[in-house]
Amino acid sequence: MIVELTSDPIDVPRLIEHVNQPSNGGICTFLGVVRDNAEGRPVVKLGYEAYESMAVAQMRTIVEEAMQRWDLDAVALSHRTGELQIGEASVAIAVGAPHRAEAFEACRYIIDTLKTRVPIWKKEFFQDGAVWVEPVSSQPSTQ
């Protein structure tokens, strides 16, 4: 298992290599990349801040949940911190599984769940200011 926060660019081939084990027939990856706009408004760059120790612990818990639920032996999850330019990956997930259904479902579960309960925050920088993104629907549940 790879679970990490990093201020360096995410090395996607390394994550894929990690989950490419001989018993796996399918690898699903998801990359979140910095879009050039936020609901149409041009974005200059993004910044990510994390409650680092808790974020890594939550990421590990989510990965362990996925590995148990879909009986996986290899998952990699990396999230960037700091300043990111358009096109850079903010998050990368790689899931290897014997068959593709499990790889897709686990990968989707990890990104969906990460977005609801890992303490990481995104700041969108526009030409004329910056805002912290605070989705109204992403309140972490108590657990």
Place this chain on the structure above:
Amino acid sequence: MIVELTSDPIDVPRLIEHVNQPSNGGICTFLGVVRDNAEGRPVVKLGYEAYESMAVAQMRTIVEEAMQRWDLDAVALSHRTGELQIGEASVAIAVGAPHRAEAFEACRYIIDTLKTRVPIWKKEFFQDGAVWVEPVSSQPSTQ
């Protein structure tokens, strides 16, 4: 759009780069990789044969269907031919989309549909022989 059959190893970063366009916030990729076993029986290597011109045409049609259905501007699909060793990618799909739901759904659609109607055949090589894989459920429909 990248749609190709290739006898060379698939360059996954190139496919991801192709779909990493500024308006996209999510990239889903799927890699089919050569497993070391087929329902428990040790596999030595695989061979892929294609009806090449029709396979590429069908692959293009499937990609176009996905791009239209999920309103995508960038998809890459590459399939290997010839002999593959354990761990090599036989197929790679990369789908970029403004939001992740579309990226996951389109990527899944492409691999699922490819497996039902693109004229490509897999031969499994065991220690003591080889068989063409012919799924009973994958009969292409007339269309």
Place this chain on the structure above:
Amino acid sequence: MAETKPPPSASPAEAPAAISVRVLFFASLADLMGERRRNLNLPAGSTIADALRDMATDVPDLAVRAPHVSFAVNEAFVTADAPLSDGDELALIPPVSGG
């Protein structure tokens, strides 16, 4: 392919009395047939089913496999009752297993 020229027709304005079709075999069917392609001469108006019957005289097992085979004419999937035309490329497609 010079030997597959159809016989002269009684009325040159009509469709030829015989057609020539190029048949492609893949994967397990190439193994079964012992070849990857052949040119087949058939009466005008023949369907894919007719072509299969013709080839099954050489290779009877082809008739056994036929229910599990799909067909493409000029790279488009069609059913076994599809008519063939002179110059068509007919592909016999065993269950696919790409991906």
Place this chain on the structure above:
Amino acid sequence: MAETKPPPSASPAEAPAAISVRVLFFASLADLMGERRRNLNLPAGSTIADALRDMATDVPDLAVRAPHVSFAVNEAFVTADAPLSDGDELALIPPVSGG
């Protein structure tokens, strides 16, 4: 952190009459508070809600934001009625937006 030592208790075997908690602020809450952490002295038995009321005397807008904030004590999510203990790390977590 030396200044946050609790006052001597009347009965040393019991819980201290006051506790010291380290509070962390992130993202928009760090902007609001003008700091990323503070040490907070509270009466023994205080909950997260008590800590918020205490801090809102300095920064009234914190009370406005509180309904949209989640809480973690020692890196585990808890609700606002959770009791605090001496030495706890309390994190105020605005709606998350990672990914």
